[in-house]
Amino acid sequence: MPTFVRRRVVSSALPLVVVILGVFCLARLTGDPAKLYLPLSATPQMRADFLHRNGFDQPLLVQLWDYLRGVFTLDFGESLRTGQDAAGMALRAFPATLQLAGATMLLAIAGAVVIGSWAAYRPNSLADRLSGFLSMTAASMPDFWFAIMGVLVFAVTLGWLPTSGVVGGPEVWVLPLLTLLIRPFGVLVQVVRGAMVSALSAPYVKVARSKGASERRVVFGHALRNAAPPVLTVAGDLTVGLVNGAVVVETIFGWPGIGKLMIDSILQRDFAVLQAAVLVTAVTIFALNILIDLVHALLDARVREAVPA
């Protein structure tokens, strides 16, 4: 197992390096931040001062060196927009995204296991077809549209929920969670159903039944355990996607997470914050990927052996 972990860390680290270098280079291709931050009629001297103060007058390699040093010391400099510590801004925003993504995935997995197993238990029944249709619909629902409709129905028309926000009771979680939940939930129901259908038709299930095991034990004790690896892999990928792509939900609901911070930083050419936010996200995704592989390997010995040296 330690060998497996070492190999996975090494093979996953390369994309991390590419991301770290890529965000630095791409950010600098997006234009001159001086125009955004200086007065419209700034003099050339004011512009030169700005570039000097922020190190943008240095050769690109020097800027890159400073940035890489910052990566190792978690010192990304200050935000151009707010003057605050960039790493601090990224680290403050990140838990909000993780909480949302974590809660979403827990609900999605729990719901999908119940509905997917139920559908797989009676393949081609009305319930199965209904759950197939609804989960397909959920998986293809644009989250932006769903969010706005949710606000219209539950906040404006019915007045049951707040439109947005992050401060308050559990009610502030409902619409962001549902919006984020709908797609992974739809995907996972399909995956659980597929995995369970093949698991339930496997010989060991027949053996278990012939030995007199209860149906609950057959489904949850035998079939689900064997159906778990593909489900967990997909759930892991979906979690990575959530961490990376909660932008729409965070923007609409004013959820102060890392996705919104990244978009704001790109629009504001706030390079320091963008770099810090991307690094925090990339490292988390890196760690999540390792974790997913580990869980997968623990569940399935073939995976452990398949990773090349």
Added chain:
Amino acid sequence: MAALALAALGALAAGTGCTVANSDSLTGGADGALQIVLQQEPPTLEPCESSLTSTGVVVRSNITEPLIERDPVSGALQPLLATEWKSEGDRTWTFKLRQGVTFQDGSPFDSADAAFSIERAVGSKLGCNVDGYVFADSKLEVATPDPATLTVTTAEPDPILPLRLSFLEIVPTGTDTRAKVREPVGTGPYRISKWDTGISLRLDRYDGYWGAKPAYPAVRYVWRAESSIRAAMVTSGEAGIATGIGPEDGAGDLGVPFPNNETTALRMDGNVAPLNDVRVRRAVNYAIDKNGIVRSLFLKLGEPAGQLVADGVVGHNPAIAAWPYDPAKARALVAEARAAGVPVQTPITLIARNAQFPKVAETAEVIQEALGQAGLNVRIRMLDTAAHLEYQLRPFVRDAGPTLLLIMHGNQAGDAGFTTSQYLVSDGPQSQFGTPALDDMVAKADRTTGAERARAFGEVLAYQNEHVVQYAHIAHMRGLLGIARDVRYKPNSATTDELRLAEVRPAR
């Protein structure tokens, strides 16, 4: 299944008696705070940055105050921290300051603070927006003959110095002069109570305020990027006021229209063919159906424009009408230019900014179609703010080919001098070309005052339309402010940049 889950969760929320949207925070929720929802979080509350809309809308006249304020309706200057002012000669101004005023840290306000604030913001190394935008290249000398008197001397005669000072917020001596401050102290009716970065900003009423006590004991600002959510917050009762909503965001009769002093126009690069031919630039003006755009795209929130400044700004010329929509004339002018050898088929890039105003992309498409009908070859590029600024501000993007830049100009200062110095003179930061004659007219107009000033700038704007034609004006815009039923506030032309909390009251 998702819908079922949605309904179940909704029912769960209702059944468990969660705090519902309507019960919190509007005009007296738990803390009695008025909630205002903005488009974006203020990046800073530094007073010398308050010409940035997102900062000014919170700071100006709420946390800090200037010496003088401009009445957004009449345009007249009114006393605030200065009670009276007069000029001695044509370069020195004397201001008598209000007594008995204290800053929110308890320290008294006097002329030393006023002088300090001016020196901190104008011509300093801080690089303040107010310096560049309002006091461009000004050299000011300040003196404090006594604690209640301030004199300001300009290097050149500046007849609108008091107007300029109405943009300069006063901070106490001791405020950092080497770095901008994020949370300032001022003399305004509200002080910063808690800024929960990313979530909300709360101001509390300052009990030592020298003026009338404002109605709300506290105000909480939150921000949502999506305009339909801001509108929904007002209709659902979560917010008392929502800024920057559009006519299609669903606020219904809670959306209150107001003239926001913004004017949309196309800026034409007259240095590059085919736009270097005045016939082509005139054709662009004739080809655009401004009435149609205002009626169908802006849902009548605006009126066709013939100049860059709206009514109410000194220098607005009431005699200038919007160019008539005359597609036949546009076609004829393009044909005439083509016959004279102008390469009218050269692709022209129409550059617009995402989300600059409601229906901006559709506006660009309508213009593209109209210019195509006139015989020009136009393609659209939609850019974000930073990329758009690369084209908007000097130094401009080089080798961009012929460009039409869709701009929106707001003259919140109320004087056309601020527009002409930016947009019309040959070397203006946002002007691509001009003529020596126009530059001369602008310089002369800048030295005048009163009715003569209004007339001189009115002539400048008419001359631009007739002889230079750098702009194809589209519309003087109107904004929409969402105001909840239990809040009373009358928006005005300054509201976008300065939402005075003291003017907001509960309706009941």
